[in-house]
Amino acid sequence: MSWTAIALKNLWRRPVRSVLTLAGVAVAVAMLFNLLEFQRGYERGLRGELGDLGAHIMIVPRGCPYEAATIVLHGGKWPRYMEQSWYDIVKQTDGIEATTAIIMDAIIRDGGRENIIYMGIDDDYPKLRASWSYAGGGWFPADDSAILGSSVAARMGLEVGDTMTIEDGSRVAATPVKIGGVLKRTSTQDDGLVFLPRETLQRIFNLQGKLVVILVKLHDVTKTDEVASALRQASADADAGMNVFPLSELLNTLTALLSSTKVFVLAIVVVALVIGGVGVLTTILMAVFERTREIGMMKAMGAGRLDVFRLVWLETLMSTFAGGLLGVLVALLSGRGVVAVMRHVLPHTPADFTIGFTAETLWVCIGVSVALGMLAGTYPAWRAASISPIEAIRGGSA
Amino acid sequence: MNDGEYVIQARDLVKTYTVGKRRVEALRGIDVSLAPGEFAVLLGPSGAGKTTTLNLVGCLDLPTSGDLTVAGHPISGNGARPTEAALDLLRRQHIGFIFADFNLLLTLTAMENVQVPLIWRDATAPGRARQLLERVGLAHRLTHRPDELSGGEMQRVAVARALINQPDLLLADEPTANLDTRTRDEILELLAELSTEGVAVLLATHDHELADRADTVLRIEDGVIADD
Ligand SMILES: Nc1ncnc2c1ncn2[C@@H]1O[C@H](COP(=O)(O)OP(=O)(O)OP(=O)(O)O)[C@@H](O)[C@H]1O
């Protein structure tokens, strides 16, 4: 007979009660696990997404930069435009390796069910896109031609050499364009875009001289702040309304946005842990009261305070540890669901965003479970250790 | 336990409980001495102070005054002030207990129950446990749990458990109160046999019939032991 065997048998005496207690801990730990892994996954996804953009600074028209950022990252209808002349101002600024000016528009049909986003680019665009390569064809062979992202091509059933017609009622007159290239899958928003030469898009959509975003890639990322302020100065000098936005800042802003949510969720997790801990405490305390005679008998047989304390503490630790493991398991099984919910709740979620599994999070969760057991077990263990054998054996029949 | 020939030596033991403002004199100066292998019965009516006496000589409680030495260790008197840990150790090494309601752990088998007093030393002794269960006549009940045993069998398991640490002293408080007369006599016989093997047995009871098998009978009434 070992300590652990005795502790296990004690827990097993009331399986339903033990399992319910354990479930309380499991729920709290599952929440904690998801919270930590969510944070990781979100930042990883966001970083990857911004990395895919290949740019360090984004220039958008004045307005809410976060809204703008979201639209750039996910596509959508653009609220404001900027002047093409600003592109020349940007190009003349020092420290820039590459820059590209982009115009976007979308044609929405069936009340948003069919949604084609057009992006007008110049030949600087691929320089910023490390992931660009062609599954067929290549760069625009003519003005009225298009390059398709992989998923658009698949959805519309188009291949290189086919012709598609762009039209949108009275706003956009029917214009046929030839498919000049189809991209390989990039796992970025590019997969869902139809690319046109910038001037062509401006002409078709009646947006001559307009841009929605200028992307800037730097020679030296550590000089981001200097280049950004140089750009702001240039914009002020030319009386242009540029909103110069380093993407590292965007990352910070979005993660800050997340961390306010996180604090809230963390508060819930803490409450859940406290509830779980109190559940464990009361269960073990009840078990100690029920076993008063038995514990008294153990003391009569020579068990010291410390021995009894150890036994009850071990029981508590075993239940919270098991609860913690169960919680991690639940978290792993529920991860997809949490991601789906978060996509609805958060203003922006990266496309490539999952709740994963890292050893660090596992250790944190196990550590928290064990610490919870130590805390919750102390009082019942102390009560058990303080049982007087005389009174325990005298009081009532077992 | 080499010095002194007695397992228990008690002189003028007094135990007073205070309940609120009332003082209850449970023991009013009793003398007990018990030699190795002696089988003594502490006989007295309810409330006489039997359990109190066993608690004191069993080192579960300390006397209010008087001299007490158990298994050669001074417990009370002559400036003795044993710590709680010292008393725990003394009980573990020298004293076995049995009670009216057997106090076995319900989740454990007979073999496991007998070995419970070893847990605190992180030890097991299945060989010795089996031997003891055979000794008390339970060779065929080794893996039974308490709810699969009769009252007499449970008390036999409790006796085996009390013997696992090879005690010098066996304290039995009304060990046969929950048994029928035949089983009672069997348990009594077992305790008497054990005493002939060297263990000092002190059995507290109100049942006169148990006194017949004893080497010594101590009649207690109102916290005082009457002279025979
Ligand atoms: N913890 C206590 N507090 C107050 N009084 C006590 C306490 N323990 C025992 N007494 C009193 O001391 C006296 C002796 O009690 P004790 O339990 O020793 O009697 P007993 O001979 O074992 O009786 P029984 O045969 O009923 O078990 C009784 O009057 C009892 O009420």
Ligand SMILES: [Mg+2]
């Ligand atoms: Mg009694």
